[in-house]
Amino acid sequence: MHLFNHIKFRTPESVELEFTLAGIGSRAWALIIDYHVLAVTLAVFFIIWLVVSIQLIDFWTRIFGARSVFWLMAIAFITWFVIYVGYFVFFETIWQGQTPGKRFAKIRVVRDDGRPIGLQQATLRGLLRPFDEVMFIGALLIMFTRREKRLGDLAAGTIVIQTQTFTASASLKISEQAKTLYEYLLQITDLSPLLPDDFAIIREYLQRRGAMSAKARTTLAQQLAQQVKAIIDLDKLPENVSPDVFLEAIYLAYQHREY
Known part of the structure; x- marks a missing residue:
């Protein structure tokens, strides 16, 4: 096992993303929490x-x-097994790779290419979990494989990463209007559908917009703002909010969101 093992993805928008693999400690902590919920x-x-x-x-x-x-x-045993497996499958499917334990430990399951997992991947991981726990096979595989995968991850084509804590770039300027708007967005929207690669694209635009022509900047900002609104299911914003200000506010709100 490598401490702070990193992995890189490149999105279709040619944005390179780097994540830190969760590791045995974070995964064990998440599992302990999940087992307490399961026990109840x-x-x-x-x-x-x-x-x-x-x-x-x-x-x-x-x-x-x-x-x-x-x-x-x-x-009773069959029902117990369904509840046991179903717990992980249900939460990892609806929470995009997170269970209550993973959410608390700030880790997430994603596919090998960085995309969110679906029902198929969550089911494979859930069904193979009992085998991973026999004689600590899963723990040994996590500690001694390069991508820290247990049997369920190998079969489903998934990895477990730490959720990102992003910091503001020195070259990124945020308007005062956005600093006010982001608090309002946290109150009225759910930012959980916004994935790390979505955030990275927003951050990339905000960092590079100064080098764009006015026309290209306006067009791209409008496209990104519309896509973000669709992702978070936001219908209406306060008047006189430009796409740039909206994206700046999303940038801030994403960093201050609650898991």
Whole structure:
């Protein structure tokens, strides 16, 4: 395992992005949190299942006969496995590669090319998780492979990276209007659909706009602003907000968002 192992991607817009792999420590911390959430969920399931089984014991006996206890245990185990796997699949799919534990530990699962994972990748990772935990196979693979992948990552074509904490560039000037607007955006919008590569494109534009012609700058700013509005599902902004000011405000809001 390499400390602070980095990996680079290049987006279709020719923007090069560099990420830090999460590593065994961050992933273990996220897993501990997720297992606590899972433990509460499974405990609730066990209590409900026990109450229902006792109430319907006569019904189970008529259906399964003397083997009713065996079948009850089999159904309970299958349901337990579905909850266990489904927890990771559900959250990694709807939260773009994050579970509650990963969100708290500030790490995320992405595809090998940096794109967000989907249901297929999340399902493969979830189904292979039990195998990764047998004799700590997953932990050993994470520590001793170059991209720090467990079996689920190898099968799904994914890696786990640290979510980025971006800092303002010295060459990037932010208007006073944007400094006010970003606080308003944090209140009315959800920036979670905005991915790190989206942010990197915005940052790249804000850093290079001074070298652009007025026409090219205006056109590109309008296109980027429209794309960002569509991503975060924002219909309307206050009047007299230019595309440049909006992008500056998004730049600030993304850095101050809550995970």
